[in-house]
Amino acid sequence: MKQTILRKYARLIARVGVNIQKGQEVIIRCDLDQPKFVEMLVDECYKAGAKKVRVEFDYQPLEKLHVRHQTVTTLARVEEWEKARLQHYVDTLPCRIYLASEDPDGLKGINQKKMAKAEQKSYPIVKPYWDKMESRYQWCIAAVPGAAWAKKLFPGLPRGKAIEKLWEAILFTSRVTEDPVAAWEAHNRDLHDRCAYLNKLGIAELRYRGDNGTDLTVGMIPEAEFKGGGDTSRQGICFNPNIPTEECFISPMRGKAEGIVYATKPLSYQGELIENFSIRFENGKAVEVKAEKNQALLEQMIAMDEGAAYLGECALVPIDSPISEYGLLFYETLFDENAACHLALGAGFEDTIRGYENKTLEECRALGINDSMNHEDFMIGYEGLDIDAVTRDGRIIPIFRRGRWAF
Numbered sequence: 069m070k071q072t073i074l075r076k077y078a079r080l081i082a083r084v085g086v087n088i089q090k091g092q093e094v095i096i097r098c099d100l101d102q103p104k105f106v107e108m109l110v111d112e113c114y115k116a117g118a119k120k121v122r123v124e125f126d127y128q129p130l131e132k133l134h135v136r137h138q139t140v141t142t143l144a145r146v147e148e149w150e151k152a153r154l155q156h157y158v159d160t161l162p163c164r165i166y167l168a169s170e171d172p173d174g175l176k177g178i179n180q181k182k183m184a185k186a187e188q189k190s191y192p193i194v195k196p197y198w199d200k201m202e203s204r205y206q207w208c209i210a211a212v213p214g215a216a217w218a219k220k221l222f223p224g225l226p227r228g229k230a231i232e233k234l235w236e237a238i239l240f241t242s243r244v245t246e247d248p249v250a251a252w253e254a255h256n257r258d259l260h261d262r263c264a265y266l267n268k269l270g271i272a273e274l275r276y277r278g279d280n281g282t283d284l285t286v287g288m289i290p291e292a293e294f295k296g297g298g299d300t301s302r303q304g305i306c307f308n309p310n311i312p313t314e315e316c317f318i319s320p321m322r323g324k325a326e327g328i329v330y331a332t333k334p335l336s337y338q339g340e341l342i343e344n345f346s347i348r349f350e351n352g353k354a355v356e357v358k359a360e361k362n363q364a365l366l367e368q369m370i371a372m373d374e375g376a377a378y379l380g381e382c383a384l385v386p387i388d389s390p391i392s393e394y395g396l397l398f399y400e401t402l403f404d405e406n407a408a409c410h411l412a413l414g415a416g417f418e419d420t421i422r423g424y425e426n427k428t429l430e431e432c433r434a435l436g437i438n439d440s441m442n443h444e445d446f447m448i449g450y451e452g453l454d455i456d457a458v459t460r461d462g463r464i465i466p467i468f469r470r471g472r473w474a475f
Contacts, residue, residue, distance in 0.1 A: 069235045080248045082112040085208030086163040087307040090117035093162035097124050101169040101214040128174035135183050143186035146193045154197035164207040171216035172399035175339020191441040202429050203419045206307035211238050241391045242312045259296035263316050266294045273458040280330045287324025289436040292420045294318045314406040317383035319416030321436040323352035333404050333447035342366050353377045375440030381412035387471035401445050408449030414442035
């Protein structure tokens with residue numbers, strides 16, 4: 069891949085993704101893939117005005133070793149120096165960049181129950197720190213090709229060519245054009261205009277119907293609004309949390325979901341794939357799940373805490389989005405969720421509450437925003453999906469027909 073194009077991508081992440089302000093610290097979280105691109109991204113962060121850039125590497129084989137050999141107590145322990153680091157993040161609000169590249173099957177064989185128990189024990193300790201940072205810092209998730217990920221997508225190609233093909237797919241769907249900044253400005257305007265239309269309707273419910281059996285009604289929070297594209301932190305700084313993104317999303321009312329929904333793409337969770345699954349809701353809670361592959365893992369996912377079985381997001385994405393039309397199943401939520409309408413189990417977004425800047429996190433949750441240690445997106449969109457909005461004044465307005473925008 070040409071270095072000039074990769075340089076544009078790195079600059080896009082630093083300046084449009086997290087939108088680094090002069091003197092801010094930056095944390096980059098990534099796997100051991102594409103170290104030269106990480107070096108390029110660090111350089112672009114400094115050029116954008118960063119005071120300090122820290123890179124934290126993950127590596128799935130090491131994670132498997134840690135879970136195998138450590139006790140649950142050791143895995144769950146949050147050391148004093150780790151608490152001090154979290155407090156530093158609360159005090160300084162560094163920009164956070166996440167580069168996805170991991171193998172979708174990279175944690176296959178890991179003791180999922182042991183890992184879940186450790187996460188459940190450590191979460192109450194770290195949660196107060198993350199709550200204090202909620203919506204106050206800029207963050208961005210983007211992607212680079214990992215070798216195992218690329219080979220899963222292009223198994224018939226040699227390793228180098230598979231990585232090159234995945235680079236092409238990432239850059240195309242991320243709108244890394246001749247002028248990526250201008251392309252993103254135009255894209256954000258379109259998403260914002262669609263959200264403005266949806267927000268004027270006064271939606272009380274979204275009704276999902278599909279010829280695959282999906283029949284689900286989800287209630288909305290009266291004070292909530294659709295968001296899409298660029299976001300603004302409580303500090304008043306604009307940023308783009310997902311590169312790429314195609315969604316208009318909202319956080320629904322906790323406890324207001326009835327019916328059944330069928331997933332249309334695999335879900336990558338904890339380094340393993342859950343495939344061909346359905347979820348049935350009663351009084352807003354997932355009460356029954358079925359999966360052809362990894363049902364036990366799906367059951368574990370919705371039992372991580374009380375909020376893990378409730379919805380935190382409803383996202384609208386047409387099947388003719390650039391990612392969908394690219395025709396590649398990425399096995400990576402960042403991309404696959406932007407190829408189809410999706411829902412998310414777990415935590416909702418406080419910044420979908422109108423005027424959230426003047427409310428506390430607790431006040432937003434009291435209005436109906438779900439709280440959980442998880443936020444797991446799963447795809448439900450396809451050519452047979454229709455979505456109607458039921459407005460607060462009783463009108464029924466088509467939102468999607470046959471998987472595409474109806475307006």
